[in-house]
Amino acid sequence: MSTKKYFGNWGGSFIPEALHETFRQLDIAYRQIRNDPAFWEEYMSLMSTYSCRPTPLTYAENLSNHFGGAQIYIKREDLNHTGAHKANNVMGQGLLVKRMGKTRVIAETGAGQHGIATATMAAKFGFECTVYMGEEDVQRQRPNVFWMEKMGTTVVPVKDGSKTLKDAINEAFRDWVTNMDTTHYVFGTACGPAPFPEMVSWLQSIIGQEAAEQIVRQHGKLPTRIYACVGGGSNSLGIFQRFLDEEQTELVGVEAGGHGLDSGQHAARLCGDDASAGVAQGYKTMFLQNDDGQMLDTHSVSAGLDYIGVSPILADLWEKKAVRFEAATDDEVIEALDLTMRMEGIIPALESAHAFVQAFKEASEMAKDEAIIINMSGRGDKDIFTIAHAYGDPSWKEFIIDRAEQYRK
Amino acid sequence: MSTKKYFGNWGGSFIPEALHETFRQLDIAYRQIRNDPAFWEEYMSLMSTYSCRPTPLTYAENLSNHFGGAQIYIKREDLNHTGAHKANNVMGQGLLVKRMGKTRVIAETGAGQHGIATATMAAKFGFECTVYMGEEDVQRQRPNVFWMEKMGTTVVPVKDGSKTLKDAINEAFRDWVTNMDTTHYVFGTACGPAPFPEMVSWLQSIIGQEAAEQIVRQHGKLPTRIYACVGGGSNSLGIFQRFLDEEQTELVGVEAGGHGLDSGQHAARLCGDDASAGVAQGYKTMFLQNDDGQMLDTHSVSAGLDYIGVSPILADLWEKKAVRFEAATDDEVIEALDLTMRMEGIIPALESAHAFVQAFKEASEMAKDEAIIINMSGRGDKDIFTIAHAYGDPSWKEFIIDRAEQYRK
Amino acid sequence: MKLEKIIRQRKADKDILLMTHIVLGYPSFEINREVIKQMVDNGVDCIEMQIPFSEPMADGPVILKANQDSLTRGTTIEDCLNFGAEMCSTHEIPFLYMTYYNIIYKYGEERFLDQAAEAGIRGLILPDLPPEEGAHLCKSAKQRDIAPIMIYSPTSTVERMQELSGHGAGFIYCTARKGVTGSHSDLDTEFKNYLSRCRQATSLPLAVGFGIQNRSDIEALIGAADMGVVGSQTIKLVDEQGSAAVGPFISRLRGTS
């Protein structure tokens, strides 16, 4: 097996010369683990003792009845250690780093979930760790920063550009280009230069493998549709890959519609007309950029989805129409979150709630013997500051003001 | 099988006459599920699809090496849906409520974990739900209150007495005594009038059953010691019960030492000399009370352990010396938490961190082929406000003050 | 004389008796003293004195707060027992203690009962001590001519009532409704049916409490019960208008003004 650099017209490896050798070695190491069944076994053993793989597939009986159509199942990546699917990728790369003999890891983070997962992995494996995080995301996800620091990670707020994920990625590359000898860059999603898109998707593919087995066991047959939110693309590819050749299963990726596709304030790259082909952050994909090729500011209520690019693997699947793409607006997301909490006692991350939105739009039109799976990429507790804020909850505000009073003294 | 009302000298059912009939029916219903293998099956199926049972047993390699003695294993109740062992009890009682045909549940909560779990269960089963929470605990655990409300639960801050767990329990009883026809009181720990201590312990016993199997599979033999924190006693009994007849396994319960056993500011009922036998909140146990039988104010950094009483089953095991009891101070807890985060990438709840303290004190004196299990009853994210505060983290304070500024406008 | 006998004697002249309730040490023993005097002077037949407890599980907000305030002011059991003894020797009517079981458990059952008996206390109400748990205490109390007052609830079955009756003495305390002390009760047809079930189940006199607030509540009980019990209402009255308001309130309740 050799690493695929391109997926149709997308992907590649647009990296500074200083990283050429690093990537060559990474590619070799990746091919070794990919071809070594012992690696996957070690990975599974780690994930089933340190995290709780297989994560359950929950039948959402109340939501199913509420919409009166398809039977709704939820794949529970939120129950992973650290609360999201990000752990799958990170723990796998942790094992890889150990094999490569490096001693330090760096990562970018948007929602903070990948940062938390990386900090956790670094603590577990005894690596030094630095996480780059856009300053705006530091504001949105302060609790995550606190925990990363407590696990011994240095969190560097990135004050350049739009102060979000893309800027954190640039900054991580700047670090890597300086410290490649000791350091591995734990890329957080299925983007970036090869072999990252393929490697991250592979490590996440466990989601779909489990889900296929579980849905057949619980529902008796494969699902009609699978919904996943799309930031960089790792959780969606994680669940989609297993079903790519299954004729009866339609795959639906849901992007951040922000204030609406017409508003200019969103992060939809594969649906809507605002993105175009480009090359940045080491790879070629559909980017939200202006006519000059300058990247645009994106917007989403969820810090994990407002990214300018998208996995080249998804861009290819989009072009080949193997995956359908939709967008969910901020308001729809809060509504779906609300319904899910009240009906099922489950709190999806704001990112994941995007997938719920689209599933809810379509479930009632489907037959009762059909099943759909929503990939719940993470849990929403981490979003308390954003969600409580979005609700405008008065007693939350009062609580924060009270706390601040104590701290002022 | 009939319900045991007393465990040695402890337990009983000291309830107002208005609840006599309710308890009679509850007892019948409990005996039915206890004798019905189909119930346990349904319970297991729910817990393995809605939560992620079996929860993993994690080998803490770094901590083991750090202390250089016993091999340290951590039972991961934190990976349960809603983040603590409380889910086990609550989901089981949810199934019971469905069988009894009641439509409303009430609960007390201290740390908020039991409240969250009950709110979640109520959403899932479609019950109305009211949670009573001491006003002081509402302050300490505001995020939990937010999520409970979002799941459709009414949270009532209790302003009486010491404004903590015991007062919430009194208030829940006042509700129950009024609304027993429609309402089940989901008691959150292995305390209260019979059949609660036995029923809750039974539902939690899944922890120890899994752990016994896992430790033999992973370590080759049973553990030398098991450590669990003791609030009301449900997580400790959950893991202890399976091992009560195992000669080679010593069971260690860790109570909240607060500012020290001599300080008068703690919640140690079974170690230390401040507690005495008494009857309150419906049962007889060792209570922290003065010579007149008035309950004392307790203190712990963790909202889930500062309770005046303790499970009558534990009081009995204490009297019979079947379980050893120790206490961990607030300061020790923060230190153990710190070490665990940095070395293993795991964030125990403040409650659970008490068990870690005692395990850390003893691990190095044990042989390398011995194993110990720490029951990690819950995850610490929920405690961000308390933990960040305990660390005096300046950037956290700044963050809260900034947020408050926005809310003031 | 035994409590039941006293009740029956008093009932001989009246269509209904009146029991009132105070929380010891709230707002102070001094005011307790004044309030009790006014109660007795205005024809109350029986008084239950609540020894405060930190966990008054069966009490509503008014009495709950009174318990806590009294404790915060430093009230001890010793104070309560002394005050009880003083009242018994000052006034002619029967006095009862009401409290939660832990108070007695901690103090020592025998020791408590001995002191209460010596002081002349006629009965004991313990809302959290069902006879399953308190059979021994009931017996010890009866041996000292202290009546263990059993409580009936609208949820009690007839069999249960009969069983309770066997343990009790003095009278039966029928709670007018489910719930805790304090809020007003509807004394409707369902209530009347409940009271006649109570009558069937026991030969002891029946007192009715929980939410009895005014003369018309008392009137509704005439014929169906032997005694009305007024609890939270007097505490509220003293809180709002001072102890001097108690006399007129009681005489209104008695229908004598």
Next chain:
Amino acid sequence: MKLEKIIRQRKADKDILLMTHIVLGYPSFEINREVIKQMVDNGVDCIEMQIPFSEPMADGPVILKANQDSLTRGTTIEDCLNFGAEMCSTHEIPFLYMTYYNIIYKYGEERFLDQAAEAGIRGLILPDLPPEEGAHLCKSAKQRDIAPIMIYSPTSTVERMQELSGHGAGFIYCTARKGVTGSHSDLDTEFKNYLSRCRQATSLPLAVGFGIQNRSDIEALIGAADMGVVGSQTIKLVDEQGSAAVGPFISRLRGTS
């Protein structure tokens, strides 16, 4: 004339050449104009003009900020191309464009190269376009006498250097160290070994950049390299002391003052 030839001719009279760098539109095209004039007047041999990009992955803080400020002020590619054409026709020395690949990809490779060639641009530096991805662009550029400048890094193996040399033209840009632009580099023995590896791998002239800040850095390069590249340092200078400070700085670097 081809860039390599120009470089070699200029090198004939000098012990070392000097290339400088500016970010187009930062702080303004007006100041770019003044700065370039001072550079040319004080003997700079070659100037790379960076077309700003929103994601300058290989640049350190000074140039990063300059890129962003320029874009915030509204700089477009069109502006940059026009300005480049103006400089080529105003000054005698060779001008290069430095930018990131997306700028050209979005603009259209052929269209960009045609305009650059017509303006008289002599070379192109694209730090994120390795020849694996840019072979076609390199060829197209060469066809128009625009030299695709290859970059060597201390991490490059000799084989890799040889491979790169085959794709490049004009000169090789050797980064003095790992990392991004901006901070000072140690021009030590290890560095000298690296440069001699570079020499062995290519017959093209060698330019050395990244952290060249003063005359003694330049002196250290004499004999080992053909050209020193000064980047962030002039931007800082203009930020702090204005464009008038550039002339004296350059002449100090050149050792002529």
